[in-house]
Amino acid sequence: MKILLLPLFRFPTGHTKAAEAIEDAILRVYPTATIDMVDLLSYTNPVLEKGVGSFYIKWIQSSPKTYQFMYGKLVNRKSTKEKNDELPVISKVFQKKMKQLVTKHAPDIIICTHAFPSSILGILKREGHFSNIPVINAYTDFFMNDVWAKQTSEFHFVPHQEAKQKLITSYHHPADNIFVTGIPVHAGITKTKATPSQQNILLAGGNIGFLDVDDLIELTNRMPNTTFTVLCGNNKKLFAKVDGANNQRLIAQGYITERAEMNALYENTSAIVTKPGGVTMAEVMRKRIPIFIDHFLPGPEEENFHYLNARGIVRKLNEQSLDELTDQTIIATMAHNITNYEQEIDFTLEQALSAVFESIAIHE
Known part of the structure; x- marks a missing residue:
């Protein structure tokens, strides 16, 4: 069995983490499967991939309002019109490269964890190409933007029941082809509920702009x-500042490469302050950890926040009342709402993949 897995970008993102989770799940079901994970941007042009990634980061940081406007106009128009699940202006170069990529690998099935390759495949399928190769859309946010090829992709791994219902009613997909898996999370992040021995708040390093180190010490x-653990990632200056405070209840945590280490950290966490990235939210929710949002970027993070906040799963952090981080009434309510969400998930990744492979008669 040959599988082509299509995230976007080579640097670590939620889309690549979701692709890695799916790759792991495939090998659990079919250990002899051949899996090729390819970033379409770098396959098209390695320089382009770096340029697009750099431009995106600079744009969203320097002018978030214009990014939000363009995102709403081009990516998340919230329409169900035919052919609305592709970018209004798309380069023929990517279609040509996608043809070459699929022809080269000759997969039995294609799995997309980003809307862009899904959209390119949708365009090609409408033109009659690769009609014999099924495509799975594995959504990595709590909403389905308009770039995803929702009409032409045969199977869907969706984040919640509302998304499944939308695909049935608006896109007329059979219910049997839609699997409520939640956002893909690697099995290394276990489903064991976090059971911290004491109050330990996890602070994502990029999301504590409202606090400098002196404020953290005061906290x-x-x-x-x-205890407050600050995830510093590769930010050496932040690590040095936090570590240099010499406070036993203020811990600097550098970049974590091993999922087992991240899983252990989650299991000793009583609450987290972070941004609402789709995969991060899914990981933390799997551990039943209460989530407080300091801020969010326009686009996917904003959409994720609104969905999760409406369900009482996340809470906007009140910077004037940080005591709510340990308020047991608030914590219990959020944990209950997370549990309700998790109980709506019908399939593990392994179960969903097995069902798809069996339905299209793919065997080892």
Whole structure:
């Protein structure tokens, strides 16, 4: 069995983490499967991939309002019109490269964890290409933007029941082809509920702009029974500042490469302050950890926040009342709402993949 897995970008993103989770699940079901994971941008042109990634980061940081406007106009128009699941202006270069890529690998099935390759495949399928190769859309946010080829992709791994219903009613897909898996999470992040031995708040390093190190030290004084772990990633300056505070209840955590280490950290976490990236939210929700959002970027993070906040799964952090991070009434309510969401998931990744492979008669 040959499978082509299509995230976007080579640097770590939620889309690549979801692709890795799916790859792991495939090998659990079919250990001898041949899996090729390819980024269409770098396959088209390695320089282009770096340029697009750099431009995106600079744009969203320097002018979030214009990014939000263009995202709403081009990516998330919230329409169900025919052919609305492709970018209004798309380069023929990517269609040509996608043809070459699929022809070269000759897969039995294609799995997309990003809307862009899904959209390119949708265009090609409408033109009659690759009609014999099924495509799975594995959605990595809590909404389905308009770039995803929802009409032409045969199978869908969706984040929740509302998404399944939308694909049935608006796109007329059979229910048997839609699997509520939640956003794909690697099996290394286990379903064991976090059981911290004490109050330990996890702070994502990029999301504590409202606090400098002196504020964090003051916070440990205000909340003497709570430890704060700051995820610094590759930010060496932040790590040095936090570590240099010499405070036993203020811990600097560098970049984590092993999922087992991240899983262990989650299991000792009583609450997290972070941004609402789709895969991060799915990981934390799997551990039943209460989630507080300091801020979010326009686009996917904003859409994720609105969905999760409406369900009482995340809470906007009140910077004037940080004691809510350990408020047991708030914590219990959020944990209950997370549990309700998790109970709506019908399939594990392994179960969904097995069902798809069996339905199209793919065997080892």
